[in-house]
Amino acid sequence: MAPDRLGSVSKPRISKRIAAIAESATLKVDAKAKALQAEGKAVISYAAGEPDFPTPHHIVEAAVVAARDPKNHRYTPAVGLPELREAIAIKTKADSGTEIAASQVVVTNGGKQAVYQAFAVLLDPGDEVLLPSPYWTTYPEAIALAGGKTVEVFAGSDQNYLVTVEQLEAARTSKTKALLLCSPSNPTGSVYSKEQIKAIGEWALSNEIWVISDEIYQNVIYDGKRAYSVTEVVPAMKDLTIMVNGVAKSYAMTGWRLGWMAGPQDAMKAAANLQSHLSSNVNNIAQRAALAALTGPQDEIKAMVDAFDRRRHLAVSELGKISNWLAPMPEGAFYVYSDVTGLLGKSWGGKTINTSLELCDYILDTAEVALVPGEAFGPSGYVRMSYALGDAQITEGIQRLQKLFN
Numbered sequence: 018m019a020p021d022r023l024g025s026v027s028k029p030r031i032s033k034r035i036a037a038i039a040e041s042a043t044l045k046v047d048a049k050a051k052a053l054q055a056e057g058k059a060v061i062s063y064a065a066g067e068p069d070f071p072t073p074h075h076i077v078e079a080a081v082v083a084a085r086d087p088k089n090h091r092y093t094p095a096v097g098l099p100e101l102r103e104a105i106a107i108k109t110k111a112d113s114g115t116e117i118a119a120s121q122v123v124v125t126n127g128g129k130q131a132v133y134q135a136f137a138v139l140l141d142p143g144d145e146v147l148l149p150s151p152y153w154t155t156y157p158e159a160i161a162l163a164g165g166k167t168v169e170v171f172a173g174s175d176q177n178y179l180v181t182v183e184q185l186e187a188a189r190t191s192k193t194k195a196l197l198l199c200s201p202s203n204p205t206g207s208v209y210s211k212e213q214i215k216a217i218g219e220w221a222l223s224n225e226i227w228v229i230s231d232e233i234y235q236n237v238i239y240d241g242k243r244a245y246s247v248t249e250v251v252p253a254m255k256d257l258t259i260m261v262n263g264v265a266k267s268y269a270m271t272g273w274r275l276g277w278m279a280g281p282q283d284a285m286k287a288a289a290n291l292q293s294h295l296s297s298n299v300n301n302i303a304q305r306a307a308l309a310a311l312t313g314p315q316d317e318i319k320a321m322v323d324a325f326d327r328r329r330h331l332a333v334s335e336l337g338k339i340s341n342w343l344a345p346m347p348e349g350a351f352y353v354y355s356d357v358t359g360l361l362g363k364s365w366g367g368k369t370i371n372t373s374l375e376l377c378d379y380i381l382d383t384a385e386v387a388l389v390p391g392e393a394f395g396p397s398g399y400v401r402m403s404y405a406l407g408d409a410q411i412t413e414g415i416q417r418l419q420k421l422f423n
Contacts, residue, residue: 097124206347
């Protein structure tokens, strides 16, 4: 920075707090893949974390009707439409096994805003958050913006990417304020069992640690399994848990930006106050669409999950044909998180590749396949592949990898 005309050092144009935010790795990879596609290259991208299906017709029609109704052209309560908050409370009882009042719900601009607000409400500068790794790329940035410190707790493929109470206890300090729990997980697709959730919940309760429970993928789950909420298995945790959720993943509504958070009255009151200054109400058209999603027919949702189920088997089966590529079968969400440590430290294309970031660059440049490297979610040595795309693309892309590494 150069001195100004008064001799003092000029101030930075961008705040240190904002400048420190890391770019979203998943969006970066997806943008690069789309740019290459626009150049005419036959890139197959497994980077985006969104369903490839259109939003169900009855939801879209509800939005069209809502857009024509003048009452939706005006401000509504910052916390969300009363009827939508009531529908969310009913869903929370049905899917999270937890009874809450509509007054304990704050409707947000996507699940991402709910995550940010949960950390903002709970954390003071220096508070620590235990973050099971691999993790969704936004969590550490949200924690940092709220003044907190991320403490990563890593579980590798040998643990099916699921942390244990013993690991959490080893990472706990007097500054530990919260634990982020995401099941089914982005990026791994792993799901904690009822027994594991119970053990973690009892540990959190005994240490008065808050749990931020990201349940956005709770309805995208396979083999008759169920995603258990800590508030269901350990009811006393209701006073120390903020659940975040939304319609994006289950209803193919990523672009509608409609999420919510639910928790104790004092935490939700604080979140509502924050949101009243930050954004006021979520747009009313999206709220009416979300109401139709939650209260309307669920047939198309089941059909989407059935398609994802078929695709995960296809993806894991084909990935299993690649030497030194370990792909555990995901139990939920729509990602395969592969262990590629067996491919590192070797020469590929005449160059020694030591990290999963370098590996993904090599794959994109050579095979025109876009994957997200493990560095976006924690340690190197892993890659995330979304199977939220057509069967033909899944097969074609993985067959390119087979030719590259076999």
